Amino acid sequence: MLIHIQNLVEDSGCYAVMRQLRWPEGVHCPHCQSAEIAKRGFHSQQPARQRYQCHGC
16 A cells, blocks of 8 residues: 555544554454444544444443
């Protein structure tokens, strides 16, 4: 996978690239590996950082 440095300049682009690298098949829980994940808003200190909640565990 090629990563363009321009995508890492802004926080939103950087977080998008990191999500794609960490979860290439889609977001899943690091504890139970469940794919039953719901978006749970954004981090209060880092507004580009998406928060998730697992429904499996």
